[in-house]
Amino acid sequence: MTLSGKNALVTGSDQGIGQAIALEMAREGAGVVVNYRANREGAEETCSQIRQMGRKAAVIQADVGQVAESKRLVRESAAALNGLDILVNNAGIEKRAPFLEVTEEDYQALLDVNLTGPFFLSQSFAQFLKDAGRPGRIINISSVHEELPFPHFAPYCVSKGGLKMMMRDLAIELASCGITVNNIAPGAIETPINRHLMSDPKLLAPLLKNIPLGRIGQPEDVARVAAFLASSGADYITGATIVVDGGLLWNYSEQ
Template sequence: MKLEGKVALVTGGSQGIGQAIAIRLAQAGAAVVINYRSNPDGAKQTLSQVEAAGSRGLVVQADLASVEDIRRLVKESVAHFGTVDILVNNAGVEKNADFWTVSEEDYDTVLDTNLKGVFFATQTFVQHLIEAKRPGKIVNISSVHEELPFPHFTSYCASKGGLKMMTRNLAIELAPFNITINNVAPGAIETPINTKLLNDPEKLNALLANIPLKRLGQPRDVAGAVLFLASTDADYITGTTLFVDGGLLWNYQEQ
């Protein structure tokens, strides 16, 4: 098993992509810390599936917009399992609004979770690795919108664009410690965040017309990419983005 003996921390692991990642890493042999912010039932469901895969799991509540919570999350993870080898920065939010009506509160919610949260979760994880003199792997869940404009979601695009540059910069800074960092950038994935889209045939068909593979992605599609980057198969890959989008990025036309 590719990750046997490893411990992975997955933020936002109570549903959707994060849940699929936690389960896939467990199936590959990793013990998994399942972080959630406000969905304890979903986190418990993830835990049961991690355990059903034959792996150990731990559920930890923490708000990734809070640096204090982030530090507690990593501390509890290390205390429980002895170490953490893999960090998957999956937790994220988006807010739909015309640029000229975006509130400071909504802007802060998006940037604090999607960029500040990833920054300090990564920092705390790296501090642990350096102190323990261990190598490690960081996989960020970005988005095609680190490259692709998304009108009415400017704060979200800014957060993912910032994440792209953060990843490239840290790839250089962390390489001397044998720590790699990469992004997985999903396109349109069938998750709870897209419920409205899935129930609107006109919008769904317009989106599918932009996807060369003519289907929405599934959480398992993203989870497989994360597993690859978290494994020794990707030891020589750092500072890059792996797009999981069915070809959407290079075929998209705003309607």
């Protein structure tokens, strides 16, 4: 086990990729705070599976789209597990709309959760580590859309592109505190966020054609990389994005 004695806060771990990361980190020995916004049942399920593995776990409700809530989440997580070592900024939302129809309200709501949340969660977490004199890991779940345009999802691309530069900047600023900062950029992963896509063969078939490895990713594909980045095997990795997409991002061919 690579994370024995470590504690992780995983935002949005009531389902999907966040849930898989919480379970994988627990499998590797970590205690985990399971955070959710509205799906209490999913969070309790994640928590109970972690406890069955014999690890410490706590469920904490918080809307990471609100800065005060994010600060409270870090404070309560550190208290619940008696310390924190790993922050996974996973919680995220997406909303489809042509650029000309994006409302200020939808734009702001998306940026609040996908970018402002991770920014202030990272700030509170780094302050906690600095005060405690302990090293740590920040792992952001961004997307291939931190690089790749996605028409009709402009605010989402803005948020993930922002997460890329936030990660690069914090990697430098926080290195002297012994904190590494990295992104994971998933491609198409089978989770509730894209249920509409997965259940429509007309949408799924062209997407599969663009994935050289020929399959949609599973949450566990991302979770294993997150556990690695949290482990001592990744001691010398900071300021990097690891793409987990079956080859989607850089796929190009001529017929």
